[in-house]
Amino acid sequence: MEMKVISSLEYQPPSIKAGYTDHILQVDLESYTISQLNLPLDFKDRYIGGRGYALKLIWDGTSENTRYDSPENLLVMASGPLGNEPRFPGSGKFIVGTISPLTDTFVDSNIGGHFAPLLKLCGFDALAISGISHKEVVLTVDSDKGIIQIAEAPSFGEETDSGALSYGEALLKYVNNGEFDENIAAVTAGIGALNTRFGIINSLFYDRRRGRIRSKQAGRGGTGTVMRTKGLKAVTVRSSLPRIGANNPVDARGVKEAGASLKRVVSQVDPRQLRLSSWGTPILIEYMDKYHILPVNNYQYGQHPDAKAIFAEVFLDRYFAKKIPDGCYKGCNLACAKGAEDITLQYGPQAHRKVGIDGPEYETAGAVTSMGIFDPQFIMEYNWYCDQYGLDTISMGVTTSFLMECVQRGYLSEREIGYELAWGNLESANRLLHETAIGKGFGKICSQGVHRAKAWVAEQYAKNAGLPLDRVTQELNKFSMETKGLEFSMYITKESLAQQGGYGFALKGPQHDEAWLIFIDQVHKELPTFETKAQALKWFPLIRTWFNAVGLCKLPWIDVRHPEAASTENPAQNLPTLAYYVQYLNATLGSNKTLQDVLDDSERLYLIQKLINLRHGKGTRSSDQIPLRAMGPAFFNEYEARSDYYDAWLTDQLGEGQMPDEPRDRHALITKLRKEAYERLCDAVYKEKGYSPDGVPMPETLEKFDLLDEKALNLL
Numbered sequence: 104m105e106m107k108v109i110s111s112l113e114y115q116p117p118s119i120k121a122g123y124t125d126h127i128l129q130v131d132l133e134s135y136t137i138s139q140l141n142l143p144l145d146f147k148d149r150y151i152g153g154r155g156y157a158l159k160l161i162w163d164g165t166s167e168n169t170r171y172d173s174p175e176n177l178l179v180m181a182s183g184p185l186g187n188e189p190r191f192p193g194s195g196k197f198i199v200g201t202i203s204p205l206t207d208t209f210v211d212s213n214i215g216g217h218f219a220p221l222l223k224l225c226g227f228d229a230l231a232i233s234g235i236s237h238k239e240v241v242l243t244v245d246s247d248k249g250i251i252q253i254a255e256a257p258s259f260g261e262e263t264d265s266g267a268l269s270y271g272e273a274l275l276k277y278v279n280n281g282e283f284d285e286n287i288a289a290v291t292a293g294i295g296a297l298n299t300r301f302g303i304i305n306s307l308f309y310d311r312r313r314g315r316i317r318s319k320q321a322g323r324g325g326t327g328t329v330m331r332t333k334g335l336k337a338v339t340v341r342s343s344l345p346r347i348g349a350n351n352p353v354d355a356r357g358v359k360e361a362g363a364s365l366k367r368v369v370s371q372v373d374p375r376q377l378r379l380s381s382w383g384t385p386i387l388i389e390y391m392d393k394y395h396i397l398p399v400n401n402y403q404y405g406q407h408p409d410a411k412a413i414f415a416e417v418f419l420d421r422y423f424a425k426k427i428p429d430g431c432y433k434g435c436n437l438a439c440a441k442g443a444e445d446i447t448l449q450y451g452p453q454a455h456r457k458v459g460i461d462g463p464e465y466e467t468a469g470a471v472t473s474m475g476i477f478d479p480q481f482i483m484e485y486n487w488y489c490d491q492y493g494l495d496t497i498s499m500g501v502t503t504s505f506l507m508e509c510v511q512r513g514y515l516s517e518r519e520i521g522y523e524l525a526w527g528n529l530e531s532a533n534r535l536l537h538e539t540a541i542g543k544g545f546g547k548i549c550s551q552g553v554h555r556a557k558a559w560v561a562e563q564y565a566k567n568a569g570l571p572l573d574r575v576t577q578e579l580n581k582f583s584m585e586t587k588g589l590e591f592s593m594y595i596t597k598e599s600l601a602q603q604g605g606y607g608f609a610l611k612g613p614q615h616d617e618a619w620l621i622f623i624d625q626v627h628k629e630l631p632t633f634e635t636k637a638q639a640l641k642w643f644p645l646i647r648t649w650f651n652a653v654g655l656c657k658l659p660w661i662d663v664r665h666p667e668a669a670s671t672e673n674p675a676q677n678l679p680t681l682a683y684y685v686q687y688l689n690a691t692l693g694s695n696k697t698l699q700d701v702l703d704d705s706e707r708l709y710l711i712q713k714l715i716n717l718r719h720g721k722g723t724r725s726s727d728q729i730p731l732r733a734m735g736p737a738f739f740n741e742y743e744a745r746s747d748y749y750d751a752w753l754t755d756q757l758g759e760g761q762m763p764d765e766p767r768d769r770h771a772l773i774t775k776l777r778k779e780a781y782e783r784l785c786d787a788v789y790k791e792k793g794y795s796p797d798g799v800p801m802p803e804t805l806e807k808f809d810l811l812d813e814k815a816l817n818l819l
């Protein structure tokens with residue numbers, strides 16, 4: 104079989120200096136043009152890389168009218184200057200940024216694997232794709248041969264073609280002369296990405312130790328949907344250049360020292376703390392269950408007696424190969440990317456097939472418990488099918504559990520769905536998953552995500568019940584777990600005001616990669632006042648933005664606390680470890696930046712993202728509102744399930760002797776106090792960030808970062 108090439112470019116791969124190639128690969132799928140953009144020298148100083156590059160390209164290249172399926176929408180994949188250095192842990196990360204089908208504003212999702220390091224070795228800091236192809240295509244970038252091509256997507260048979268994992272594997276083998284090796288990687292999106300608004304992008308790479316192709320995912324916000332909407336099925340990158348030292352850092356010894364220091368802390372401390380290197384993120388299931396944070400039945404409850412059936416040791420014993428270090432990129436000794444071999448599927452259209460499964464992450468397990476299901480085999484299969492279809496496990500799970508609660512509360516019935524959709528009903532959850540992926544039956548409603556499914560349910564119910572649409576929508580708003588159009592990730596925030604803000608203020612919507620404060624706040628009580636919460640809600644998003652800009656994984660910093668952090672003023676910031684990151688940055692770039700410089704660099708990016716949100720109508724206080732379910736017990740049954748806890752909380756707030764006699768009055772009072780607290784938090788955070796009370800940056804805040812131009816002024 105020959106690939107039918109539509110257009111090609113022969114090129115000389117630009118070299119890497121001090122972490123950058125200073126080139127972006129631009130591909131327009133409307134005109135099938137391929138070009139190299141040579142960046143001006145100050146571009147990297149202002150926009151750093153990764154998320155910063157995606158923000159700048161999208162801020163300049165799109166408008167307030169751009170939607171996910173507009174030809175001018177850009178799909179940007181970018182690492183950063185610190186990506187691609189196996190001597191430093193976590194350097195395989197990149198971000199995918201675009202205008203989201205769920206939120207209608209900028210979204211980005213970070214993802215691991217070998218794709219971004221190889222793209223950089225191919226000579227590019229970023230790949231920016233515009234236009235919509237009228238036929239399905241693949242893009243191949245081959246620095247060994249010095250050629251970049253757009254070709255008609257080859258077919259490997261109907262079943263293989265529809266699966267993001269199967270297609271990627273077949274394509275990698277095909278373009279690499281029938282072999283898998285570490286010098287080639289791919290990104291793909293499957294049929295589910297085409298049929299839903301929450302499609303993911305898979306990053307496929309060859310794992311020598313496991314002897315198979317593995318995958319990581321850019322899960323949030325529908326990046327895969329944009330990729331398939333553009334007609335792009337896959338991108339492959341190949342380079343056989345050596346990777347160690349490939350960034351050509353200014354101070355090679357400094358890079359080596361910083362990496363060795365971080366690796367030492369990880370290997371000494373992780374086995375005594377979270378044990379991510381042995382257990383992966385499923386270790387979190389037990390902790391979350393213990394502290395009432397694990398979402399059960401659409402976040403109604405945070406704990407369940409059956410949860411022990413899915414604690415990490417179950418996955419370790421039954422599924423994970425125990426002794427393989429599972430880094431998603433070379434050199435990561437935290438190695439949390441667990442996986443399983445030769446699992447025979449029991450459910451769904453591919454039952455009886457034997458597959459390797461990458462995961463589950465905690466989030467995927469939480470998505471399944473949110474449906475009231477505690478079956479480890481189902482979690483494994485849900486994980487595999489979502490990856491194969493190209494679906495976000497979080498959005499799929501949260502939308503399903505929202506619909507289940509609509510049934511519980513009488514807003515939906517078997518008549519509309521076609522079958523029983525009840526808590527814990529594995530068969531119907533499974534059926535809805537497959538219907539959603541292929542765009543059939545009630546899956547068409549689920550495929551739209553919570554925000555749009557809610558509008559559909561409200562309209563049907565209001566019409567049938569003869570009620571005003573507004574009233575029905577208000578009731579559904581209480582338990583529809585979305586903000587700005589994005590589904591919540593898998594942490595119950597009812598008892599952590601700081602994490603409520605972590606979700607509500609997150610610019611892309613409620614994903615914890617901007618601020619994960621739930622343990623610091625709820626469990627360790629390190630943020631006791633509105634002011635300390637507000638400071639954390641400014642500081643953590645800025646440092647986390649930096650990680651997404653430079654091409655690094657955050658976990659070795661945030662999930663492994665340095666032994667010396669305890670004696671610092673703010674242990675949660677883990678400053679002794681951050682010092683290694685700053686050292687690595689300066690050694691690579693030849694700069695002399697302080698941590699404050701790093702935060703300032705990030706703040707510029709953060710404000711550009713805020714401006715994009717304002718441009719798309721998602722930037723003010725009203726867009727930062729969260730559902731009542733996220734603030735406390737939205738319905739009486741939630742209060743009843745923990746009435747002792749809530750009564751004690753209320754007594755603490757009111758003082759002895761002030762408690763209402765009636766439980767329903769207590770519940771109503773808790774609701775009132777929680778809403779007031781969230782509004783006070785908004786005031787404190789906006790002040791801390793230099794925003795107006797409506798959540799809009801003040802002109803002086805923008806001016807500080809040289810962002811107060813005419814375009815920005817029009818949005819204030």
Ligand code: SF4
Nearest residue numbers: 193430431435439656
């Ligand atoms: S800590 Fe986990 S996610 Fe991060 S780079 Fe290492 S293996 Fe990948």
